[in-house]
Amino acid sequence: MSALIWLAGGIMIAAAIFAVEARKILDAVIAMSALSLVSVFLFIAMRAPDVAITEASVGAGLVTAVLLVTLFRMRGGDDK
């Protein structure tokens, strides 16, 4: 279990660094969504199914959708 949690943590940290440093904002949003999704795994590992469901539907789903629609409205939001 502990190895799995470290693996998830590693993925999350990598995703976070990628989200912060990515050149295209679209990539950053996707990386953030991935981070959220992996955190769902951590919540389940910590026996918090309520939080996991909420994070999966709200954090990984709706937030990503809202950000992507915003990005679309800004026509790419001038990539760096």
Next chain:
Amino acid sequence: MISLLIAIPLLLAFVSVMWKRLAKPLFFLAAVTNMTVLLASWFPNSVEIHVMGSWKPPFGINLVFDNASFYAALVVNFFFFLVSLMPNLVESYGVSLMLLMAAANGFVLTGDLFNSFVFMEIMTITAVTVASRRENFYNAFKYLILGGIAGSIYLLATIFAYTATGSLNMAHVSMATISASSLVAITTLYAIGLGVEAKLFPLNGWVSGVYGGNDLAPVILGTSVSFAALYMVGRLFGTVFHGSGAGVLYTLALITIIIGEVAALRQQNLLKAFAYSSVAQAGVVVAMISKGTSRAMGLAYFHLTNDAVAKFVIFLVAGFLVYNYKNLNGVFKKHKVLGASFSMATFSLVGFPLFAGFQSKLRIIMELFSMKDYLFPAVMLLATLIEVGYVVRWNVKLWFEEETDEKADNPIVAGTLALILSLLLVAVFIKPEIFLGGAMKMGNALADTKDYIHGVLSVVKGGM
């Protein structure tokens, strides 16, 4: 009764989203109801609690109604009431203002750490909405980001308190034995978390942009909301943590004063100049709170009340001028009433005799001398000198410089309110008890941890 202070504005906000046109009258109604409820329960002089869902204090959430929270709620609701009198200032922001009012009341009244976090976030979101008026989007965004981080840190502090004591109730946290290192962690995180709303030094970058961006934001955020935030500083560091972490607060507050005044002096924009001045005053208040005695805290809130009243007048007049005139030179020749109240309010800010600010500054400095603290009075005198500089400069510019042809109608309601409030400042100079009595009661209630704990934890009663 006191749960109505939060429930009524919330209910009316929910109702008014269905009938948009009713938002303004309902906002007025909410403000009037809240003032009535408060006036009906004048200074409880004891600690009353209202238990949510009838779950007993360390377990459920409770509202605390004592002299401190009464006085804070009174000031907060008073300014909302004043704003609700000016419909052309409210515009389409009625719903947001009602929510802000409910949140500020909840923030002041709650006796639960996590609950205060929730209300702080509502305050941030609605304040950002209000700040985005007149297309001030970039500054509102900066405020949102800073507020979001502060919220996260505040939440972390809350969870540290929970793991250390096993409960989220303020009264229980304040009586629990917390190890010294744990206390350092909790107070540091709370200082950062409250630093944004309380406008402390490294985290006050948002103030000038938000206050200087439109005419509604400074009037409400600079008075009601900052009073609520500074009340929470007193409640947490005075009552709950018995003055631990005071050193950090004291240092930060002194830096805040200097930086705020210098920035105000250099500022060319009328609203932004006084925004920085409000940063500096917040520094004075926090430094006084960090002293921790009941008298020091009472004086701090006395000063804050004076400052809030003066700032309300200043921002009201300045907002009207900035958005009706391109060139501000000599505008007061056309608006003598506004000009007179603006000058009185600014003089009160500096602390000239004849105005309320003199009473509070004098008392604060005397109190500090009696505590053998000479650094803070020196900083305050320096700050006052700088204040004289920019206050005189602005008054000269607005009264005596060559005027232009622009002309705007006199705002009757705003002018009357500004005049009444600035006369109130004179009245406070003559008879300081008007504010001082309540502020002193507030200071006593904040410093008296024992009474607070006793009131919350052993008097278990539901009811209104």
Next chain:
Amino acid sequence: MRRFYAILVAAGLVYMLFMFLGTIVPYGKADVADRVSAHFLAKDVNSISPTKWVEGDKQVPHSERVYGRKGFEDGSANVVTSIVVNYRSFDTLGEVTVLFASAVGVGLILGGTRRMKYGRKPNFILRVSTGILLPLIILFGIYIFVHGHLTPGGGFPGGTIIAAAVLLLYLSNEEFSLNMIVSKSLEGSMGSLYVIFGLIGLAAGGAFLFNFLPNGVVGSLFSAGVVPLVYMTIGLKVGSELSGVVAEIHEEREG
């Protein structure tokens, strides 16, 4: 240079938090008996003397069968739900208000009147499958918040799933736009209903948000007093609020 300072500040913050870590219980060693949540789990808050509890007399409840029994102060099998909707219901009212405030804020900030077009025709699969999936998604959302007191989930994920259905409609149909009057009145009436539940509690039990219905048997669908009702209110409210946000973000201003 800017990067260097940023690393310095971030590292300083991380170091500070690491120092603070020493003051909290190690991972996995949390002792529920020391915390208020022990009594939320045992559902015996009302039989505890708060004065004694805070003085260190922890009165740890002993092992007792809960599932399928009657007569507890809170009848919900999911303890997280019973905290969210019953013990700390006031927080949840605040939370709903946060969403409400942000929906109002998004509306005021964007102030749009005309629906944004994606400028490309949605493909066949999306259009057809939306028709099939939509009722299922909405049904699933409703299932989640109706069973919030028994299974993981509840009003917030349920409402979000309904909002996801609305998003799907926006993606699959260029002409679709949400009827704002309906969503606003649903939002407003559900919010008022929550506060009114609270006020009924105030009138019936003497405390705001008091649970004024019988609790029933732990684990059955009709149990836990007002909890399912409140969760349904929250679900519909969150659903309409988030749909409102989704709709507002699709609105453009003229010109």
Next chain:
Amino acid sequence: MVYIISIILVGIGVYGLMTQKNLFKHLISLSIIDTAVNIFIVATGYVNGGKAPIYTKNFPSFAIGRFVDPLPQALVLTAIVIGVGTLAVGASLLVRVKEKHSSIDVENMKGVGE
């Protein structure tokens, strides 16, 4: 262990806020910090070998140490939703910032004086 992960994530978020010049990245960094704090909070309630705090047929009775602490989970539930509210307002503000200043990059924004 989980504590360390979440603290590092907070650090990354703060680093992102300070270095990035694109406002959209600020929003993303804020969201990373939110997620990290949520993980931290749930971790404080974890009990080794504890079960999810739901009474079912298999776990019908209460005992100390059988369930993980439900209170942090309830708090996180609230915190997640608050994060969404903040993010939605931030996203809509960004749309208007882009319209008004024709860019969301701090260095290219037009008309942001002082």
